[in-house]
Amino acid sequence: MRIADQPPSRTIRSVADRPSRGDVADVVIESLATGGRGVARIDGFVVFVDRALPGDHVRVRVRTSRRKHGEADVVELLAPGPDRVEPTCPHVGACGGCRWQALSYPAQLREKAQLVRDAITRIAHLPDVPIDDIVGAEDNLEYRNKVELTFTQEEQGPVLGFHRAGRWDEVLEVDRCYLIGDAPNAAKDAVQRWAQSTGLSGYDQRLHEGELRNLIIRHSARTGDLLLALVTTDIELPKLGNLIDELQESVPGFVSLLQTKNSGLSETTQGHPTEIITGQDWYREEILGLTLHVPHNGFLQTNTAMCEKLYGIAIEESRLTGTETVWDLYSGIGSIGLALARDAGRVVGIEIVEDAVEQATQNAQRNNIENAEFVAGDVAKAIEPLIEAGAPMPDLVVIDPPRAGLTPKAVRRVLELKPQTIVYVSCNPTTLAGNAVLFTEGGYALEVVRPVDMFPHTPHVECVARFVRTPAADALVVD
Numbered sequence: 001m002r003i004a005d006q007p008p009s010r011t012i013r014s015v016a017d018r019p020s021r022g023d024v025a026d027v028v029i030e031s032l033a034t035g036g037r038g039v040a041r042i043d044g045f046v047v048f049v050d051r052a053l054p055g056d057h058v059r060v061r062v063r064t065s066r067r068k069h070g071e072a073d074v075v076e077l078l079a080p081g082p083d084r085v086e087p088t089c090p091h092v093g094a095c096g097g098c099r100w101q102a103l104s105y106p107a108q109l110r111e112k113a114q115l116v117r118d119a120i121t122r123i124a125h126l127p128d129v130p131i132d133d134i135v136g137a138e139d140n141l142e143y144r145n146k147v148e149l150t151f152t153q154e155e156q157g158p159v160l161g162f163h164r165a166g167r168w169d170e171v172l173e174v175d176r177c178y179l180i181g182d183a184p185n186a187a188k189d190a191v192q193r194w195a196q197s198t199g200l201s202g203y204d205q206r207l208h209e210g211e212l213r214n215l216i217i218r219h220s221a222r223t224g225d226l227l228l229a230l231v232t233t234d235i236e237l238p239k240l241g242n243l244i245d246e247l248q249e250s251v252p253g254f255v256s257l258l259q260t261k262n263s264g265l266s267e268t269t270q271g272h273p274t275e276i277i278t279g280q281d282w283y284r285e286e287i288l289g290l291t292l293h294v295p296h297n298g299f300l301q302t303n304t305a306m307c308e309k310l311y312g313i314a315i316e317e318s319r320l321t322g323t324e325t326v327w328d329l330y331s332g333i334g335s336i337g338l339a340l341a342r343d344a345g346r347v348v349g350i351e352i353v354e355d356a357v358e359q360a361t362q363n364a365q366r367n368n369i370e371n372a373e374f375v376a377g378d379v380a381k382a383i384e385p386l387i388e389a390g391a392p393m394p395d396l397v398v399i400d401p402p403r404a405g406l407t408p409k410a411v412r413r414v415l416e417l418k419p420q421t422i423v424y425v426s427c428n429p430t431t432l433a434g435n436a437v438l439f440t441e442g443g444y445a446l447e448v449v450r451p452v453d454m455f456p457h458t459p460h461v462e463c464v465a466r467f468v469r470t471p472a473a474d475a476l477v478v479d
């Protein structure tokens with residue numbers, strides 16, 4: 001995107017009713033929609049504009065035009081909106097990450113708070129629910145503990161970067177990623193130097209040629225541990241001694257190198273066979289005084305400092321007194337459940353990934369927590385057998401689902417547990433709002449929503465919501 005210093009030099013078609021693909025128009029961005037795109041109107045017709053910010057005066061070209069709305073790309077930034085700032089990273093705009101880095105941080109927080117308000121008001125239809133002020137991130141750069149880079153082939157050999165904005169098949173080389181710290185950036189550089197010495201090439205997503213696909217870096221700034229997983233086709237890696245020497249010399253905290261073999265066509269990094277080249281297939285992280293072993297492919301909130309804030313709020317909203325039974329649904333490696341166990345009578349976690357359940361169990365032992373147990377299963381299916389097996393009914397259910405939220409069936413199973421309180425940790429206000437409808441229909445009242453910014457420069461926002469059981473719940477039959 002460039003800022004125009006000349007008045008418009010081309011004729012803008014006047015667009016009646018609905019614009020057509022390819023039409024060009026000058027618009028002002030009114031707001032940001034869920035997902036982070038700018039919203040503008042062409043003669044009243046709504047278009048979503050990628051990478052445009054509120055108040056921007058932009059020339060756009062229509063990419064799609066549907067019955068109710070369309071999509072458009074910025075051709076030229078004619079005049080910046082009031083909250084546009086110079087981003088730290090020179091790749092903003094071209095790189096597929098950091099969609100909001102050119103928006104001032106206070107404005108990002110304002111927009112995220114509004115996304116949460118809109119979801120609770122317009123989707124859940126609960127306009128009277130109190131929504132706390134959003135908690136801003138402590139650091140809005142170098143906050144990520146995990147990054148997934150992609151290889152591409154350039155003249156000098158394989159280079160590492162991120163997908164170009166809007167492109168699945170093109171990778172932009174980046175000198176430095178500002179969302180990760182010095183050690184992960186040094187790891188990226190060391191792997192790239194080694195890759196260029198091997199004669200291997202970066203995988204071409206379109207032609208399906210080349211051997212080197214991705215580099216996953218996981219790093220704890222607290223323990224210093226840094227784990228790398230190289231995703232390749234099914235090959236033996238050459239010059240591994242050189243790579244390990246290079247990593248040990250130039251990457252502080254380097255502990256493990258793994259190879260994941262993906263010979264399939266799709267660019268997935270999970271679920272493929274993984275071998276340990278050196279070290280082990282986990283690294284150590286510290287959260288709220290717990291030392292956690294995180295499997296190389298296991299879920300962990302990607303912003304450790306803000307994860308502590310988020311869990312701290314979840315603990316506050318749980319209002320435990322030391323005796324309660326807590327069910328931790330979607331428990332991952334046990335991080336929330338173990339943080340709550342110190343104030344609870346007993347914790348039961350349910351998680352679908354068996355390795356994560358194994359790590360959660362070991363994490364409990366590692367931290368001398370004896371009142372927490374973790375069970376493998378799908379939340380929608382595992383609750384009934386657990387109750388039949390005599391598991392204690394919960395006073396509190398903590399829910400921390402993936403972005404899609406709970407299925408209606410999973411909500412019904414939670415309602416059957418009849419907990420006094422439900423604390424819902426959500427990474428997607430839209431699905432939180434959809435689930436809030438079902439919980440309120442089930443006789444629960446949404447008492448408060450507390451947004452937290454875990455992901456500066458992206459449109460993502462996390463929330464903790466507290467639901468309490470009302471007398472209406474007793475009158476309802478859940479089927």
Ligand SMILES: C[S@@+](CC[C@H](N)C(=O)[O-])C[C@H]1O[C@@H](n2cnc3c(N)ncnc32)[C@H](O)[C@@H]1O
Nearest residue numbers: 299330331332335351352353378379400401402
């Ligand atoms: C957002 S993560 C939360 C993990 C954990 N609470 C934490 O804070 O690290 C969601 C977790 O839900 C798990 N999951 C996804 N679908 C599930 C299902 N149907 N039943 C149980 N667990 C599921 C994922 O494997 C993942 O570990």
